Amino acid sequence: MHLSGLLPLQALWTALSVSTQHFPSWGHYDLCKTQIHWDQGRSWDYMACQPEAELVSRFLRVRLDPPNSTCGETPEMYCTLENPYMCNNECDARTPELAHPPELMLDHEGRIPNTFWQSVSWRSFPEPLLVNITLSWGKTIELTEDIVITFESGRPEQMVLEKSLDHGRTWQPYQFYAADCLNSFGMERRTVRDLSPASVLDIICTEEDSRGYVWKVDKTVRFEIRERFALFGGPLLRNMASLYGQLDTTKDLRDFFTLTDLRVRLLRPATGATSVDQLNLSKYFYAISNVEIHGRCKCNLHANNCVLEKGKLSCECEHNTTGPDCGRCKKGFQGRPWRAGSYLPIPKGTANICLPNTVTSDHCQCHPYGSLHDRCNETGYCDCKEGTAGPKCDKCLPGYYWHRGCRDFSVTATC
Ligand SMILES: [Ca+2]
Known part of the structure; x- marks a missing residue:
């Protein structure tokens, strides 16, 4: 999404640029993140990304x-x-x-x-x-x-x-x-x-x-x-x-x-x-x-779009980064030092996102049965499975009981 008045550079991408004389289309790193849908929830997967040439x-x-x-x-x-x-x-x-x-x-x-x-x-x-x-x-x-x-x-x-x-x-x-x-x-x-x-x-x-x-x-x-x-x-x-x-x-x-x-x-x-x-x-x-x-x-592999605003070019930063080149972590996201994204491993690279200040290695461990991932997401919280709650996804919501994760009473009753 672009705010009105901003000029998306990718929108200016012309047929000329797709000709074979230009940079090959392979490995464009054009996506910064994708949403993954699981049976019990969803979460983000982050990738290195860069604007189109x-x-x-x-x-x-x-x-x-x-x-x-x-x-x-x-x-x-x-x-x-x-x-x-x-x-x-x-x-x-x-x-x-x-x-x-x-x-x-x-x-x-x-x-x-x-x-x-x-x-x-x-x-x-x-x-x-x-x-x-x-x-x-x-x-x-x-x-x-x-x-x-x-x-x-x-x-x-x-x-x-x-x-x-x-x-x-x-x-x-x-x-x-x-x-x-x-x-x-x-x-x-x-x-x-x-x-x-x-x-x-x-x-x-x-x-x-x-x-x-x-x-x-x-x-x-x-x-x-x-x-x-x-x-x-x-x-x-x-x-x-x-x-x-x-x-x-x-x-x-x-x-x-x-x-x-x-x-x-x-x-x-x-x-x-x-x-x-x-x-x-x-x-x-x-x-x-x-x-x-x-x-x-140049967005340090943290943006796939660059906009012209009031005559100034600037990356539209993702991965909790900010600055014209996404060269630093956003306020509140200095949980670890800023790093550029990496082209490696091919083809999706590594996003090296900035983590929230609250994230410590202890807090970032999520319950293996209650959480979709064993580590926190980009906001510093565990992605809990359905029926599960708590900072580490180790508590069950009402209507659920714990057995290697939270299970639905009504489903069990039907079975
Ligand atoms: Ca001329």
Whole structure:
């Protein structure tokens, strides 16, 4: 159930996301609990659960540094890289049809021509044209698919993709991109295919996404998630048990795919040549039409739903947990220390629910004949069988007598 005004993320799940190109449906951990009906009563069974993966880039907020990096404050005419005499790309921030604000990186694509953010041109040459694009969720997210950034004016010749796990206080590089890795970053050229399970956390510099004067053919810069997952789950991610098992037991691996913010540091635009044409600097700029990121809210396996409320993403916590990531026990449920749920054992995992304060190991023992379970339920009480009562289910209600549990007098009489 969702309160009105809340936007259930799962409701936004589109047909697109169920296509085979996305995360396999096996092992989705989509249920947090199920009610078990017994002959004599009912109780809850708890399982590890997580929200469905989806297009999470739609929830991003974007910030540019320097803030005046967008074209058009002073109307400007831009030329193309292939033909410096073809100058028909006018940018004017005050005319909606000619403006290219940062939001156009994240709007719904499918329009022709594409909408895109565009930077100022490289008029400051030979000073580098530097723009930092910070993309923030305000919430911890787990990546499930490749990050794909689409450039409309040639891919940058130098760029760094960075991530933050603490809302932008600290940053770590994800990947370096350069036409010449050694020259730009002093790094050897590598690709994701050079990685092994042992080196999966290595930060590499790739040249595959920076070359390409033929920019109309290849416009995307990728950060490969699936190929990293495939090191554990196999090429088609058929062995998800192996991947989930690794994620469960290796915190560094789990953290690698987890983030609150992403930063694209643009260091040098496409030039399409070895030297910069100083007589026509208006053909050098950055333009991004789309940033596509699939992932899910990180809820520590304690929620299967994530909602957007007043512009803020938050897990709908189960298992007596609370907080935006279900990262702590609810008030009154500190019977044992908080723990994240676990993917193991496959396929239902372990819920590791928070227990009520009143639960002590002594109190939590229930009578083996009177109770459905030998341990307390999530509310700290024993689930008593029919006709049974008392904190430990060792007392009979009126009309019942005790014989290895409470039995109904009238049933016995009929017999
Ligand atoms: Ca767009």
